[in-house]
Amino acid sequence: MxxxxxxxxxxxxxxxxxxxxxxxxxxxxxxxxxxxxxxxxxxxxxxxxxKFDxxxxxxxxxxVYDTLLRQDANRNVIPGMASAFGYDSAHTTLTLDLRKDLRFSDGAAFDANAAKANLARFTSTPGPNSATGEAITGIDAVRPDQLVLHLSAPDPALLPNLASALGTMVSPDALSKGGFxxxxxxxxxxxxxxxxxxxxxxxxxxxxxxxxxxxxxxxxxxxxxxxxxxxxxxxxxxxxxxxxxxxxxxxxxxxxxxxxxxxxANAWNGLILADRAGTIQPALGKPEVRQAINMVVDRDLFRTLAPGNPPATTQIFAPGSGAYDEQLNAAYPHDVTKAKELMARAGYPGGFAVTMPDMTSFTGSPALNTALDMQLGAIGITVTWEKVPPTQLLTSMTSGRFPMFFMSLGMKSPWEDLQLSVLPAAAWNPFHVSEPELAALISAAQHAEPGTAQDAAFRAVNRQLVQSAWFAPIFGAETxxxxxxxxxxxxxxxxxxxxxxxxxxxx
Known part of the structure; x- marks a missing residue:
């Protein structure tokens, strides 16, 4: 090619x-x-x-904004507008001690009431970032320099999210007036x-x-x-x-x-096999079909096409994160014969037809379409490429219009990655699929003690995602x-x- x-x-x-x-x-x-x-x-x-990007x-x-917490260059959470923070033993109550030397650019004071107003608005306002505050069930301004957050369950991504959009503080006067x-x-x-x-x-x-x-x-x-x-x-x-x-x-x-x-390293690139329940494309409801797709994709070929010859991968988690497992990258060697066997075992020896959004306007070349046509075609999967106006593309993919599609998704901490693309309410789980075994593993990771135990639990989630072939990651991306x-x-x-x-x- x-x-x-x-x-x-x-x-x-x-x-x-x-x-x-x-x-x-x-x-x-x-x-x-x-x-x-x-x-x-x-x-x-x-x-x-x-609505932040x-x-x-x-x-x-x-x-223009500061956040309750911040992250250092190693992505460790450190104090921000909160000078200190800590959980209770159950990790469902977070106490933040707030700085007293901060004011907003309009002269309004920063205190616990201002922080509470921001978090209350954030958690009650629909938007692309609103899911990051879903676990918060109560917000108490205990005193002017102390805020307490109550959670419905442990949220392993709450601290980094408080260093991002969720923890961004707008002047309380501007919140009232609007226009900010x-x-x-x-x-x-x-x-x-x-x-x-x-x-x-x-x-x-x-x-x-x-x-x-x-x-x-x-x-x-x-x-x-x-x-x-x-x-x-x-x-x-x-x-x-x-x-x-x-x-x-x-x-x-x-x-x-x-x-x-x-x-x-900031993203993985590959196929999101979104219709895992077979809602509009029954074939994708079969794990064997999703595994066959992973096996027929020639990751080494894609690496030669991608800028910088990035590393091949089969997983959605970042190298160096607690969930990453280098051994999983050997889970799906390129093997067309084995992929055909899996398709036959699933009841689709002749393949099936599927419609995917055409990404040519973003990739700058039809090479992506051509490569996927050839490789998926080797196991009988025929792709129809539908052109979607650029302003409607992301919405069309996250709304469940397409059963599978190529995408590049950013990688952060394991729980943030699950919030983005795996949990039932995740934007990039458009059919809101949940599997009992996976759900149990996710719950175990969510409630595990942070550190070694939680990392091991996240790796178990990763193994299940790879084995069940929820995605077909192809290569990582380094900016x-x-x-x-x-x-x-x-x-x-x-x-x-x-x-x-x-x-x-x-x-």
Whole structure:
């Protein structure tokens, strides 16, 4: 097959490829004294925490808001607006001691009542992030500097979620007045400069009242929505940009251009075999069919097509996370003969027909469709590719319109990954499937003692997902971040780098 590039499908559908006319005027060969100009694949979205883009759009809201907790570069949860935090022995009551030195940019005080108002609104407002607060059943402002959260059951992802959208604090006055989704009022390191912004370029200026401002060395921040790697590379080499990410260029080429690089594993790419109950495609209700799909997929071939020759994988969890098991990557060797045997055992020796969304407009090439046509066709699976308007694509996949589809999903902590794509209410479990054995394993992991015992329980969940073939992961994805002289991007375990990772070189 002709070699071509497969671009990772972005979590945000509307990726703007914008001109660099609005970029900051960094001098060639290094960042200017006061401005960090950062390219991001995501355009400006909503400043409403329930609707945040928690992937490539993170810098927009991390600039203006602070969170109850934070995560360090190793993804350990550390204090944020809460100076201390701790669970009870059952892990169903979380107490947070709040800082007393914080105020919002409109002058409103941050205290337990403000935090309670934010969490109460978040947990009662529908949105793509609202599921992260589902376990919270009660919120008590015990005193001005202490907040207590009561949970229906242990939530292993609550702490990292309180370092993300769930824990984002909006001024209580802005919550009452509204409009903060467009004009944010937070307590973060920067203030949104709506007058200085323009379509494709969003500008922020330093919030001088932010007490932790030394962690953010740049007085001005510009976020430029660009997804084309050539445009980003040109911007970096001419000094119009200071930092940006790449999915189609390896680190060696960037380094040869005199740029500094870091690589971060942040996603898995492959097939979501969503209709596991056989609701609209009965064949997918058979584990043997899903296992056959895993076995007929030639992961080594896909690796040669994908940028950077990423590692093959059969699992949805990140390397280095508690759920990851290297041995599981050998579970499905490429074996067409064995795959045909599994199809026959399931009662589908001649295969079946299936409709999948056409991803050509996002992959930049029909190579993905061609490869899947050839490989699935080897066991009689005939694919009809349906073109879906880009603005409707994600909705069509998460609504149960398609029984299976190719997707790229981010990887975080094991419980966050389960919340995203496995739990019955997960956005990427569109048919809301639950299997008794898997549900029991998930419950055991949820209630296990954090640490070694919980990691082992999550690995048991992983083994069951791979054995039952809920997905057909093909390869992992590493984002390559590049920066000019004068800017250092601190390496971060998993996910898109937090804004605080962008520092001056030598600092």
């Amino acid at each position: 002709r070699k071509s590039r497969i671009f990772t499908v972005a979590t945000a559908v509307a990726m703007a490829i914008t001109a660099l006319a609005g970029c900051g005027q960094s001098t060639q060969g290094g960042v200017s004294d006061d401005t960090l100009t950062l390219a991001t694949a995501s355009p400006l979205g909503s400043f409403d925490p329930v 928690v992937g490539p759009g993170k810098p927009y809201w991390q600039a 989704d467009q004009v944010p009022v937070g307590s973060g390191p920067y203030l949104y400069d709506s007058a200085g912004s323009q379509p494709g370029t969003t500008v922020f200026r330093r919030n001088s009242a932010y007490p932790d401002g030394s962690q953010y060395p740049f007085d001005r921040l510009e976020l430029v929505a660009i997804s084309d790697p050539n445009t980003i590379r040109n911007g970096l080499t001419t000094g119009r940009l200071d930092a940006g990410s790449f999915v189609a260029t390896d680190a060696s080429k960037l380094q040869a251009a005199g740029l500094s690089t870091v690589q971060v 390559v971040w590049a920066s000019v002289a004068g800017v250092k991007i601190e390496r971060q375990e998993r996910g898109y780098p937090d804004l605080v990772r962008f520092q001056r070189a030598g600092s």
